[in-house]
Amino acid sequence: MRRDVTSKIVLDVTGQADLVFAVAVSSHYAPSTEEFTASIDGRRIDPSVVDDAHGTRLHRLSASPGRLEVRYRATVDEGEVATATETDLLVYTRPSRYAESDRLLPTAVAEFAGITDPVDLLAAVSSWVGTELAYVPGSSLPTDGAVRTLLDRRGVCRDYAHLCVALLRALNVPARLAAVYAPGLHPMDFHAVAEAWVDGAWRVVDATTLAPRQTLVRIATGRDAADTAFLTIVSGFANLVEMEVTATAESLPLDDITRLVQLA
Incomplete structure (x- = not known):
């Protein structure tokens, strides 16, 4: 299935900054066309490309003060x-900064302990999280983890993914977070989903059900949002001015949460 993805990020850089962008598709793909460009006040600057874990490709920029525009x-x-x-399977069974599986163990056991089939478990966790949470843009903070999300009963895609990851890890199912381009998503943005290791493969869990899992394109993969953010400010100061994301696919298939779906 052919998919076309783009992103545009505009920053107001107020002090010399070391910036890392995770917007490129992962190395699991061989793009037929691909371009990354960056400019500061119209002057082009070249990034260094850093290979991160699980095929994640980062673009690192040293930016002087001015208006920075990054396009991909x-x-x-x-x-x-x-x-x-x-x-990998050991790492993704442990608690992490935003997926506090140790603190959510009582909840996971109370809700899912009787489910022994791993395929049924993925569907149950996805359905439970999708039912318990309300999708409310702007309702969570960048520092919120799975525990805070469950207490607030609302969040956005990364919050849904963190809660799925934490619950699955609490039940000894290796789980991780993937940042993706998501054809069919509305409103369009970068998207986050969970992945769980079931039957010898990583299976996508998206409790938001906002886009068909079959169309997703992997960008970054890690323990949680700390490993997969589209922008990391290593040093310096920069404010987000504008962001635009597009993702289209040849078709948007129907998705059934009881089906196992793999992401490249």
Whole structure:
């Protein structure tokens, strides 16, 4: 399936800044077209490309004060299926900054302890999180984790994904977060989903059900949002002025949360 993705990020850089962008499709794909450009007050600057874990490709920029504009576009078809090492499966069973699985163990056991089939468990967790939370743009803080999300009973895609990841880890199912382009998503933005290791493969869990899982395009993968943010300000100062994301696919298939879906 062919998918076309673009992003545009405009920042007001107020002091010399070291900036890292995670907007490129992961190395699981071989784009037929791809371009990353950056300019500060119209003057082009070149990034360094950093290979991160699980195929994540980062673009790092040293930006002087001014108006920074970053643009990315790519066209991809199907990619290579993601795999896992024994170390990966250990890491993704542990609690992390935004997925506090240790604190959510009592909730996970109370709600899902009787479900022994892993396929049924993924559907149950996705359905439960989607029912318990209300999707409210702007309702959460960048520092909110799964516990705060559950207490507030609302959030956005990263909050849904964090809660799914934490509950699955609490039940000894390796789980992680993936940042993606999501054809069909409305309103369009960068999207976040959970992935769980079931039956020897990473399976996508998206409790928001806002876009077909079959159309998603992987950008970054990690323990939680700390590893997958579209922008990391390593040093310096920069304010987001504008962001625009597009993602289209040849078709938007119907999605059924009881089906196992893999992301490249």
